[in-house]
Amino acid sequence: MRPNKLNFCRDRLLFWIQTGYLLAIVPLKKFIQQLLRGEFKGSAENARQALLHLESEAPPMTISTTDSDTDRSQRSWPIFRFLFALGLLTALIGLVLVGLRAMMGQAPIPLISQPKITKIVDVVPPAGNFQYLVKKDDIWSYVLKGRQLVSYTQTLEQELHNRQPILQSYVLKLSNQAMRSQTQLGKAEFALTSAIAPFPKESGLTEQVVAYDGLGVFVAFSDARRENSIPTALNGRITLDQLKRIYTGKLTDAGELNKNLRGQKIVPYIPIDDPQALELFKQLVLQDDTQEFDDRSQKAQFRPRRTNYNQMLAKILESFETTQSSAKTVGIGFGLLSKISGQCAVYPLAIAEKGEAVQPLIQKNGEPITPNTNLCNTKGGYAPNLKVFSSRNYPLSYRLSVVYLPNNQTGQKFSDLLQTDEGQYLLNQVGLVPVKPLPSLQP
Numbered sequence: 001m002r003p004n005k006l007n008f009c010r011d012r013l014l015f016w017i018q019t020g021y022l023l024a025i026v027p028l029k030k031f032i033q034q035l036l037r038g039e040f041k042g043s044a045e046n047a048r049q050a051l052l053h054l055e056s057e058a059p060p061m062t063i064s065t066t067d068s069d070t071d072r073s074q075r076s077w078p079i080f081r082f083l084f085a086l087g088l089l090t091a092l093i094g095l096v097l098v099g100l101r102a103m104m105g106q107a108p109i110p111l112i113s114q115p116k117i118t119k120i121v122d123v124v125p126p127a128g129n130f131q132y133l134v135k136k137d138d139i140w141s142y143v144l145k146g147r148q149l150v151s152y153t154q155t156l157e158q159e160l161h162n163r164q165p166i167l168q169s170y171v172l173k174l175s176n177q178a179m180r181s182q183t184q185l186g187k188a189e190f191a192l193t194s195a196i197a198p199f200p201k202e203s204g205l206t207e208q209v210v211a212y213d214g215l216g217v218f219v220a221f222s223d224a225r226r227e228n229s230i231p232t233a234l235n236g237r238i239t240l241d242q243l244k245r246i247y248t249g250k251l252t253d254a255g256e257l258n259k260n261l262r263g264q265k266i267v268p269y270i271p272i273d274d275p276q277a278l279e280l281f282k283q284l285v286l287q288d289d290t291q292e293f294d295d296r297s298q299k300a301q302f303r304p305r306r307t308n309y310n311q312m313l314a315k316i317l318e319s320f321e322t323t324q325s326s327a328k329t330v331g332i333g334f335g336l337l338s339k340i341s342g343q344c345a346v347y348p349l350a351i352a353e354k355g356e357a358v359q360p361l362i363q364k365n366g367e368p369i370t371p372n373t374n375l376c377n378t379k380g381g382y383a384p385n386l387k388v389f390s391s392r393n394y395p396l397s398y399r400l401s402v403v404y405l406p407n408n409q410t411g412q413k414f415s416d417l418l419q420t421d422e423g424q425y426l427l428n429q430v431g432l433v434p435v436k437p438l439p440s441l442q443p
Helices: 003-019 021-036 044-057 068-074 079-103 139-145 156-163 165-169 240-247 275-296 309-322 386-390 409-418 421-429
Strands: 130-135 170-175 190-195 206-220 237-239 265-271 305-307 329-336 346-348 350-352 361-363 382-384 397-404
Touching: 130 139, 130 409, 139 156, 139 170, 139 190, 156 165, 156 421, 165 170, 190 409, 206 275, 206 309, 206 386, 206 409, 206 421, 237 240, 240 265, 240 275, 240 350, 265 275, 265 309, 275 329, 309 329, 309 346, 397 409, 409 421
Parallel strands: 130 170, 130 190, 237 350, 265 305, 265 329
Antiparallel strands: 190 397, 206 329, 206 346, 206 397, 361 382
């Protein structure tokens, strides 16, 4: 119903009060009952005509011509009856306006909030043999199939199957390409994706973000020599421009980062076992200089050390602990935060883009970690800062989502399942950043 018609109905009811049409309460009650039963079938015009008809049916007002004594003795509307009728009519007007607004498509405010779903088993997805897609080498493949992430004996995929048995008939299918459009879904019901930016609307797919992750840039951390440590010398931070120059061979002397490090060679490391981390680094840090990075990395004078995660962390720490003062090097590396969480061999630097540096990890007291934070003695005392990931303030963050065709219940329910408190806890267990604060009680 258009607003002018709603105003007409309201004004007509007020007109009845002002002109004495209180005797129309009975037909008005009948009109309200018809409205609440939906007998006007959503037609605003029918409701309007019914109100006009009520006016024509209302009994006329009569003005007494008897003398004042007779009028006072035979008056049929004492003041208390008038006030009672006025209050009743006001309540009826409220009901009418609520009904008319509902016909305008404005849902009434619920009196009781819906119960919060916290358990995976309480989300019931469609039963059947369904496929869903994950890109090969994507973080989703790692967290779903990786061993000893949730427990020593179960993968995340198995844990989800145990907690919601319907999912046992859902088959994970690896894809060689990232999801970009409806046609790539093929026969799959939904896909699990990771990307820097929101999914494009022109794709025709619905996206539900269920977790965050990001790249971490790290240097050696040593509690025994904290006052002389690399994190302290760098003030716990690095800029994107400095990082870009390091990995394109334009910044090789650590003295450009801090004069106390003058003469120490910067040794950059690359995680060769993580194609996604390398691709994200190119997009978020190198940007237009990716070709220069590829070219320089093949030259003898600048060849970043290519190694897997565990070796990279060990070598960065070793380069700080064992080298002689005359031949010290500053090792620096990058990788997915989800894959280096829970360790204390290296220190993740705060990243500065345009202004203040943003630290991805936060302590229990709400403050970011600093070079003075004892990472080894406070394991569990710090975690990813949800606020800087959800607001995209951390320059190296990306999002993990469920994407599916509009109105696809299978994809929608799988997304709902991962957004329960229990689902968010499991995603956090595999190193991801939940989209909402976790409850104090673990599932």
